Amino acid sequence: TVDGNDIRTLNVQHYREHFGVVSQEPILFGTTINNNIKYGRDSVTDEDIEKAAKEANAYDFIMEFPRKFNTSVGEKGAQMSGGQKQRIAIARALIRNPKILILDEATSALDTESESVVQAALEKASKGRTTIVIAHRLSTILRADMIVILKDGMVVEKGTHAELMEKQGLYYSLAISQDIKKADEQMESMAYSTEKNTSSIPLCSVNSTKPDTDKSEDSIQYKETSLPEISLLKIFKLNKSEWPSVVLGTLASVLNGTVHPVFSIIFAKIVTMFENDGKASLKHDAEIYSMIFVILGIICFVSYFIQGLFYGRAGEILTMRLRHLAFKAMLYQDISWFDDKENSIGALTTILAIDIAQIQGATGSRVGVLTQNATNMGLSVIISFIYGWEMTLLILSIAPVLALTGMIETAAMTGFANKDKQELERAGKIATEAVENVRTIVSLTREKAFEQMYEETLQTQHRNALKKAQIIGICYAFSHAFVYFAYAAGFRFGTHLIKAGRMTPEGMFIVFTAIAYGAMAIGETLVLAPEYSRAKSGAAHLFALLEKKPTIDSYGQEGKKPDVCEGNIEFREVSFFYPCRPDVLILHDLxxxxxxxxxxxxxxxxxxxxxxxxxxLQRFYDPVKGQVLFDGVDAKELNVQWLRSQIAIVFQEPVLFNCSIAENIAYGDNSHVVPLNEIKEVANAANIHSFIEGLPEKYDTQVGLKGTQLSGGQKQRLAIARALLRKPKILLLDEATSALDNESEKVVQHALDKARKGRTCLMVAHRLSTVQNADLIVVLHNGKIKEQGTHQELLKNRDTYFKLVNAQSVQ
Structure with missing residues (x-):
């Protein structure tokens, strides 16, 4: 109940508008920082946005970007670091001015400096509103009015921090293990440190460095026009491995093309046959011609069947092969290629789903129709010239008009096909983003906004379609009308020629029927013109993708594959910037x-x-300067697949696939079919086995899209199990335990300590309790090493690390 009302009786939209939610894994949308914060509430001013950003401690890092609040966050916020995403999400929640604030591990992704400031901001924000905090780190909830301890879905304790500490129950044991008492004593004396001029740089920002110009539209236009011109021959070459099918289909098409000209001769003979007075000969002739028609029908049946079967088969095999090639080409592109906003999910799925299907419009069964029509027209013209060249020339003089309307139609269709593609890609991107992040959209009550965005994107395509309909309508009307004008002129001229004795009635009917069928063939070919233009547009995009060679070829076999990987790593004077943001150096001579x-x-x-x-280290990118060495060998000289097979990584936000738990863990090692007992072994090591065994379907449980059926901690432990299955020489832990509650963290930390034995391990961490036992701790600042040493050595230095430790009370 809320205010005594059962929430099922309240209007959902109105009810959700009173909530501000900041979740553990913040979801940002592929637009600017400004628009992301705006999603919190309609009709907010720039001042409101700045105020919310300041409250969330995001203002300083935003103002360091060249485009400030107009900086693009990238698809799913990929151009921002974890902490930056979290603070933008907090600003978005605060701008709603909600009555109820829900913080689901809202500071889990922040480093210590930011966390203390954001924690202060959240405490300020929660004044005067009901705030529900979900937390694993008890230091974040010390000042809560009530702390509720849940176990197995039931409340086991509740009270303030002081009351619960006196009880010495479950909360007390959690607090002791997190060293909260010490933090408690320091709480009063410790002032919140502000984030001191940290150069927070997004992973990559694709916007122009000029603050007032947004080149995104221009760049899309430029890309469209700069695509290579694809010839029909190049498209046909794709089908060369199906040549037997194509040859058989072509022969059948040629045969089909000869049927109509032959029919025009027989038809003219039948019409003029009725001039004969002899009834006996009439019956005899009728029987012969009827039999010829039957034979023509049988020929048509067989040849059309062969044409449809073999061309259809060749076309479908081609479509399948191209989809496979395109998907493979995408998978093996450089990571920097995916950073480019032109290669968004929407754009890439459009290539796979639509572009490749359109290529079939210029190959497959369409080639059969073109061959058939060309044969038909060629033979019709030859026969017509034999039986009456003057009348044939007259009728053919109208053919250029038909050809011209066809050319106009094709040109218009090609232009529209490219424009439509851009708009549909944008619409696809919005739809994909909305469906994937539906929970966030619903909690922000922004369904209407996405609906309108989607509709606006379709409007341009809709207007294009209306223009296209007018052009096609005029061309279609012209081409069909002129066929009848040709009839009118032809009959009048034919009568004159018969009178003058320069032509027989039979000749006139042959010319007319042959040319009429020829004109129909031209008409049919013109109808295929739009499909051909769409195929050319689709093929241009496909070839651009297939011909794009990655600089780091993860599919190639070249490069060294040493028999043994020891696990020695060296960064030698490494400098680096992201390819799509060359103006900002991330690492300086590291x-x-x-x-x-x-x-x-x-x-x-x-x-x-x-x-x-x-x-x-994973060689997603190569350094701009310097070298990354493995066992003394430059990473560039090693085979990429071999190198990555020696490494396992557990990310801050683990990615799971929409399949079963067992399959997700088995993805860790694709070199062989992983037996279930091996999967159980690593699940046990990652402290997830007992949880899985408690599920009705155990290891066959589906995790849902992106693992939505599991909690953050459960997902994290699955990702750790998957990493352990690889038996890697090098283990990379990017905030691997940030999503875990205290109990699990201890067990998983223990499992990771066990897993690290005999392996080189590189940890990225904000929570210093997880790194105390490291052999070496490196403190980075602005892409340079500020200090390095063991936990004890760094404490003695009383520098940056010492301050971080003090703030976290880890000593």
Whole structure:
């Protein structure tokens, strides 16, 4: 109940408008920071947005971007670091000015400096509103009016922090293990530190550095016009492996094309046959011609069947092959290629679903129809010239008009096909984003906004379609009308020729029927022109994709594949910027050596280059300057697949696939079919086995799209199990335990400690309790190493690390 009302009796939209939600894995939409915050509430001013950003401690890092609030966050917020995403999501929740604020692990993705400031901002924001906080880190809820401890879906304890500490129950044991008492004592004396001029840089921002110009529209137009011109021959070459089918289909088409000209001769003879007075000869002739018609019918039946079967088969095999090639080409592109907003999910799925289907419009059964019509027209003209060249020339003089209307129609269709493609890609992107992030949209009550965005995107395509309909209508009307004008002129001229004795009635009917069928064939060919133009447009996009060679070829066999990977890693004077944001250096001359079997932790504020270093190790990108070495060998000299097979990673936001738990874990090692006992073994090591066994379908339980059926901690443990299955030499942990509650974290931390033995391990962490036991702790700031050493050594330095530790009370 809310205010004494059962929530089922309240209007859903109105009810949800009073909520502000910040979830553990914040979802941002592929637009600007400004628009993302605006999704919180309609009709907000720029001042409101700035105020919300300041309250969420996001203002400073936003103002460092060249385009400030107009910076694009990328698809799913991929151009922002975890902490930056979280703060934008908090600003979005605060701008709603909600009566009820729900914080589901709202500060889990933040580094210590930011966390303390954001925590203060959230505490300020929660004044005067009902706030529900879900937390694993008890330091974030010390000042709550009531703390409720849940176990197995039931309330086991509730009260304030002080009351629960006195009870010495479940809360007390959690607090002790998190060293809250010490934090409690420090709470009064510790002032919240502000985020000191941290250069928070997004992973990659695709916008222009000029603040007032948005080149996105221009770049789309430019890309469209700069696509290569694809010839019909190049499209046909794609079908060359099906040549026997194509040859048989073509022969059948040629045969089909000869049927109509032959029919025109027989038809003219039948019409003139009725001039004969002899009834006996009339019956005899009728029987012969009727039999010829039957034979023509049988020929048609067989040849059309062969044409349809073999061309259809060749076309479908081609479509399947192209879809496979296109998907494969996408999978093996550079990661930087996906950073480009032209290659959004919507655009890429459009290539697979629509473009390739359209290519069939210029191949397959359509080629059969073209061959058939060309044969038909060619033979018709030859026969017509034999029986009456003067009349044939007259009728053919109208043919250029038909050809011209066909050309206009094709040109118009090609132009519209390209424009439609752009609009449909944008619409597809909006639809995909909306369906994938439906929970966020519903909680923000922004269904209407997405509905309108989708409708507006379709409007342009709708207007194009209306223009297209007018052009096609005029061309269609012209071509059909002129056929009848040709009849009128032909009959009048034919009568004159018969009178003058330069032509027989039979000749006139042959010419007329042959040319009429020829004209119909031209008409049919013109109808196919739009499909051909769409096929050319689709083929241009496909070939652009297939011919795009990645700089880091993860499919190639070249490169060294050493027999043994020791696990020694070295960053040698590495400098790096993201290809789509060359004006901002993320790493500056980073040099670091990691010995095999050692555990190294990277700590520092959001956007300092921690996750970037992990991506360079996996060779998602190559350094702009310097080298990343594995066992003394430059990563560029190693085979990419071999290199990645030696590495396992557990991300901050784990990605699961829409299949069963067992299949998700088995994805860790695709070199063989993984037996269930091996899956159970790693699940046990990641502390998820007992939870899975408690499910009705156990390991066959479906995790849902992106793992939505599981909680954050459960997803994280599945991802850890998947990583352990690889038996990697190098283990990368990017905030691997940030989503876990205290109990699980201890067990998983223990499992990870076990898993790290004998392996080189690189950890990225905000929570310093997870890195105390590391052999080396590296503090990064603005892409440079500020200090490095063990936990104890760094504490003695009393520098950045010492301050971070103090803020987290980890000593």
């Amino acid at each position: 040099s670091l050596s990691i010995e095999k079997g050692k555990t190294v932790a990277f700590v520092g504020s959001s956007g300092c280059g921690k996750s970037t270093s992990v991506q360079l």
